[in-house]
Amino acid sequence: MKNRTRRRAWAVRMMGMILLAAPPAFSAATAPDRAAMVDGNTRLACDLYRRLRLGNEGRNLFFSPFSISTALAMTYAGAAGETERQMAAALHFTLPRQQLHPAFSALLDDLRSSEEYELAIANRLWGQKGYPFRKEFLAGIEARYRGGFEEVDYGNDAEGARGTINRWVEAETQGKIRDLLQKPDIKPLTRLVLTNAIYFKGNWSARFDSRDTVSGQFALEDGAAVSVPLMTQKGRFPYLREKDFEMLELPYAGGRLSMLVLLPNRGVTLDRVETLLSPEHLRSWRSGMEETDVRLFLPRFRTAARFELNAPLHSLGMKDAFDENRADFSGIMGKKDLYISKVIHKAFVDVNEEGTEAAAATAVVLNTKSIGLEVRFRADRPFVFAIVDRESESVLFLGRLMNPEEPES
Structure with missing residues (x-):
C-alpha cells in the first residue's frame, strides 16, 4: 500500500512496441516468427470481437485489432513477472521477446x-x-517503431497535455479520429502516454459507378428495415459459399489489401456467423475462395466507435496490469510504480463507391499507484467485414454492420 501514492500514469495509443531494459540482441524477423505473431494478433482480434459484441447488442462495431495488438505490445515490453506472463497469455504472444519485437x-x-493506397502508421511517446x-x-x-519522444507536463497542465496528444492523433489520422483522450482520461498523476495512429485510404480495384447506386431496403435484426444506398456492380471476385454464410473478397487497388464481407445466408442469424470467427476458419475460408462471376450489392456506409478495453482484457486474463498493487512495469522505469488505468480505442470507417477510408487509435493509460454461374451477393442485412493485408494475413480492421443509418458514436 505504501507504493500506491507513487504509482504513475501511462497511456498507449494504437501501434508500437516497448523493449525492456538491457534486452538481448534482436535478430532479424523470420517468416515463421511473423506468421506466429500474426496468428496471435488474429486470435486476439477474435477474442475482442466476441467480447465487444456482448456489450453492444444490435449496434455496429468497428475497431483495429492491429492497432490494439501493437499498442499493448509496447506495454508488454515494459512488463515483468506475473504481469508479463498474464499479458503474454491474454494477447497470444507466443514468441520470446527477442523474436516478437522484430516480428x-x-x-x-x-x-x-x-x-495505389495510403496506409500510414505512426508512434509517439508522451512523457x-x-x-x-x-x-x-x-x-x-x-x-523498432520509430516512436519519437516528447515531453509534456501532466502534473501542472493535464488538460494542455491531453490537447497536445489529441491534436497529434487527429493530424496522423487525417482528421478522422478526434478527441481520442477525454478529460477524465488524463490526470496530474499520468506519467507516460504511448500513442499509435493508423490511417488507411484505398480505392477499390474495380470501382463502383455512382450512377449504378440504387435505393434499397436493409433488413434489421428486429424485423424492421431502413432505406439505404446500395452500390452495385458486376464482376469477378473471390467468393465462397458455406452452409451458414457466403463470403466475398473485394480487393483494393494494388491487390495487397482487401475487404472481406461475411454475409449470413437468409434465415441464419449474424450471431451464428460471429461465433465461427477464428484464425483457423479465416484461413480455411480464404483458401477455399474461387474467382466467381458476381452481381454485387453493397451498402454505402460510415461508422465510428470508441471503446474502453479494460473489462474485455481483464476477462481474457490480463488482470495484474490493471491492479495498482500487483502491476509490474519495472521495464519502463526500473521500479514497480506504474499500472494501466485505461486502454482506450477509437476507430472510423467510410465505405463508398470509390473505396474505403479507415482510421483508428488506441491509448493505454497507466496511473500512479495509487462457383460457375453468376452469384447475386446482396448485402442487404447485417454482416461482418474486415480489412486485411493479403500478404501477411494481418487483420487491420474488423467490424460488423447492423444498421447503415446508425448515428456515429
Whole structure:
C-alpha cells in the first residue's frame, strides 16, 4: 500500500512496441516468427470481437485489432513477472521477446503506403517532463517503431497535455479520429502516454459507378428495415459459399489489401456467423475462395466507435496490469510504480463507391499507484467485414454492420 501514492500514469495509443531494459540482441524477423505473431494478433482480434459484441447488442462495431495488438505490445515490453506472463497469455504472444519485437517491427516497416493506397502508421511517446524513464526503454521504441519522444507536463497542465496528444492523433489520422483522450482520461498523476495512429485510404480495384447506386431496403435484426444506398456492380471476385454464410473478397487497388464481407445466408442469424470467427476458419475460408462471376450489392456506409478495453482484457486474463498493487512495469522505469488505468480505442470507417477510408487509435493509460454461374451477393442485412493485408494475413480492421443509418458514436 505504501507504493500506491507513487504509482504513475501511462497511456498507449494504437501501434508500437516497448523493449525492456538491457534486452538481448534482436535478430532479424523470420517468416515463421511473423506468421506466429500474426496468428496471435488474429486470435486476439477474435477474442475482442466476441467480447465487444456482448456489450453492444444490435449496434455496429468497428475497431483495429492491429492497432490494439501493437499498442499493448509496447506495454508488454515494459512488463515483468506475473504481469508479463498474464499479458503474454491474454494477447497470444507466443514468441520470446527477442523474436516478437522484430516480428512486429518488420511488419510495421512492410505495411507502408504505396502508389495505389495510403496506409500510414505512426508512434509517439508522451512523457512527464523531467521523469526518469529508462533510456533502454525509450531507445527500444525509437529503434523498432520509430516512436519519437516528447515531453509534456501532466502534473501542472493535464488538460494542455491531453490537447497536445489529441491534436497529434487527429493530424496522423487525417482528421478522422478526434478527441481520442477525454478529460477524465488524463490526470496530474499520468506519467507516460504511448500513442499509435493508423490511417488507411484505398480505392477499390474495380470501382463502383455512382450512377449504378440504387435505393434499397436493409433488413434489421428486429424485423424492421431502413432505406439505404446500395452500390452495385458486376464482376469477378473471390467468393465462397458455406452452409451458414457466403463470403466475398473485394480487393483494393494494388491487390495487397482487401475487404472481406461475411454475409449470413437468409434465415441464419449474424450471431451464428460471429461465433465461427477464428484464425483457423479465416484461413480455411480464404483458401477455399474461387474467382466467381458476381452481381454485387453493397451498402454505402460510415461508422465510428470508441471503446474502453479494460473489462474485455481483464476477462481474457490480463488482470495484474490493471491492479495498482500487483502491476509490474519495472521495464519502463526500473521500479514497480506504474499500472494501466485505461486502454482506450477509437476507430472510423467510410465505405463508398470509390473505396474505403479507415482510421483508428488506441491509448493505454497507466496511473500512479495509487462457383460457375453468376452469384447475386446482396448485402442487404447485417454482416461482418474486415480489412486485411493479403500478404501477411494481418487483420487491420474488423467490424460488423447492423444498421447503415446508425448515428456515429
